[in-house]
Amino acid sequence: MDTLDKAYLEQNLPSKRLLEERGYLKFHLPFPSELAKALELKDWDKIDQLISNYLCCGGILNSVISYYQDFSHSEHIIAIRESETDENGIWHDDGSRDIAFTWSLNTDSNLAGGELLFRKKGASEEELTTFTPPPKETLIIFLTGRDGYEHKVNRVKAGTRRTIAGWCSLVAPNWSH
Numbered sequence: 001m002d003t004l005d006k007a008y009l010e011q012n013l014p015s016k017r018l019l020e021e022r023g024y025l026k027f028h029l030p031f032p033s034e035l036a037k038a039l040e041l042k043d044w045d046k047i048d049q050l051i052s053n054y055l056c057c058g059g060i061l062n063s064v065i066s067y068y069q070d071f072s073h074s075e076h077i078i079a080i081r082e083s084e085t086d087e088n089g090i091w092h093d094d095g096s097r098d099i100a101f102t103w104s105l106n107t108d109s110n111l112a113g114g115e116l117l118f119r120k121k122g123a124s125e126e127e128l129t130t131f132t133p134p135p136k137e138t139l140i141i142f143l144t145g146r147d148g149y150e151h152k153v154n155r156v157k158a159g160t161r162r163t164i165a166g167w168c169s170l171v172a173p174n175w176s177h
């Protein structure tokens, strides 16, 4: 499932309207076998390289994210948070990026905390969406400050939280975060 055609995307992905309404989408996007293998080996360099490829033309992430937002620039990191050293994140909006994503690499059954919180700026506590760290292969795509949203990651209380965090923009973003 490395290249995805338009018909596949339209039939299998959540609608664009849902993203506009809620500001986020969460769904299962299976890892290509080479990524699954690299995760098993904890080969972070390989994972980093594969994600670069997937964000490029014809790649799985490029196809999926482009379905929602045209982009020509992308950045990504492998974000690893361990309970021993982790701290509460702060609310932020990912600056001038058009859209953000987090593709879970979590395999740690001891993982506690590390929730991703998401809200419209100025929203009340009840209007907050909380994503408990999902299992590997869960993709969350979410809107940024450009559309008035912000997010933060809670402190990991036990175990290790791993994800690929990324950002995509049509024009090159300002490099401030």
Ligand SMILES: O=C(O)CCC(=O)C(=O)O
Binding pocket: 079, 094, 102, 116, 151, 152, 153, 163, 165
């Ligand atoms: O770790 C995540 O799921 C998101 C991280 C994030 O928001 C960021 O690095 O800007």
Ligand SMILES: [Fe+2]
Binding pocket: 092, 093, 094, 100, 151
């Ligand atoms: Fe962020």
